[in-house]
Amino acid sequence: CFNAWLNMAGIVSLQDSAVERRDVSWTRPEAVTSISPHTLGQVSEAMVLDSQCGVLVHKRSLQNIPYRKVQQLFAKHIKAVGHKTLSPYFRDENIDFFYLSKSDVYLVAAHPAPDTDTAISVVVYLDFLHRLHDVLKDCIGTVNEPYVAVNRMLVFELLDKMLNAGYSVVSSYADMKANLTFEPIRPKIVPQDEIASRFFGIYTADKSRAHSGSSQSKHKSPNSVYLNIVEGLSAVLGPHGEVSSSELWGKLTLISTLERPLPILIQLSPDLVIRTSGTAQGQVAGATHIENPSFHPCVDTSQLGSNRLLRVFPPADQTRLMIYTLSDSACINIPVLVVPSLVPVDGSRDQNLHLRLINQAESHATASYIRVKVKLPHCVSSVATTKHGEQTAQSSNFVPAEKFVEWEVKRSEGGSEAAITFRLILNTDKSLELADIGPISVAFNLTNFSASGLVVKVARVEEHTDPTSPTHECYFGVSTKAASYTVRTDNTKESPLS
The missing domain is CATH 2.60.40.1170 (Mu homology domain, subdomain B)
Known part of the structure; x- marks a missing residue:
């Protein structure tokens, strides 16, 4: 485990012998005499978050911090000051936070804070996160949101090995590969300027469909709104189709080509149940469920709870309005x-x-x-x-x-x-x-499929009564892709993803 590595590597042993030089002798600073190998190197939780602090992968090791509390506190600090101002180490509500910002993701480690007179070594924790980043980069090629999302099960397994199986000293994927179940997936990133491809599932390799779809988009794109729900589904299935574990992440994205900024009303699934870590609401039979949604600042959620309605005043071009997760297998449709x-x-x-x-x-x-x-x-x-x-x-x-x-x-x-x-x-x-x-x-x-069941029912552009104003069109799309989808033939159960 991470603790065992610290004992073995001798980082915190700091033996009492002095380091002799010709003219100077080194003595131990009094401040570090309270550092203990037993408490210094423990990591309670490690996670990978996206740019809006949504959870991509979350591994709980010691189970001594309330579920999702680390993510909520970290998101609060990031949204308050931004990662360029926030220190790579900070303490809040008796929890020590350590993080690295890489590309569009955050690598975060957390542990309950020790007594105020107990010293900690920030370097040890940040070194662990740097090692984690090196392993991820070596494994999946690029450490960013699309690559982490499509390799969620593999990244979770890497975190588990580094926290609980003594691999925290390793900085190379090759040293761990033989002990891992999942293999890395290198996704093909779709060009950002292809609206038809992103929003309606049209593959650019399919020339006839791509040409037809793009012509339609160009014809209808002025003064239009494109809404799309994309979900990434991770699942481990048995040989007879039984579900061992499943979870998903999702995002609601909008592209606006309106000539002038106007509010947009978006009606979501009427049976939508929103679960957060701060509420005790459980599963509702037959309903659509999502967990821990987070929203772009342009989204007004005041009517979400009562009417399942979002009011959006979007900036130009593309905006990710909402991201969410769902970890309850009973609420996920396996397609x-x-x-x-x-x-x-x-x-x-x-x-x-x-x-x-x-x-x-x-x-x-x-x-x-x-x-x-x-x-x-x-x-x-x-x-x-x-x-x-x-x-x-x-x-x-x-x-x-x-x-x-x-x-x-x-x-x-x-x-x-x-x-x-x-x-x-x-x-x-x-x-x-x-x-x-x-x-x-x-x-x-x-x-045309949502694993959570979430869809956009209706969307309309709010406008003043003006007979000369142009007509606004709203287009919807929904799709589900396999993020990490595995069939096991050995009838073993997989551990939950967090």
């Missing part, structure tokens, strides 16, 4: 299932790995470019593939050096199912079990 099965081949030692891809969303929702990656055991020497259904809509690939197969389905309508069979050609007579396969990672982008 895509991958169900694996392993069947022996008669008269052979080979095995058939059969994969079913099930889109559980409603028929109007469409999943695009679903990618299924299956880790195979070393006894698999080659793979033969049998595709079921439309051949042109799917492709597969076997990578012998890394022992995995990939299956890509270009399009999947809600309520549909696709299947593929991989014949695993084995180089051993040893029997192969389904638990030897995997984990299976899944990536997808699902348009």
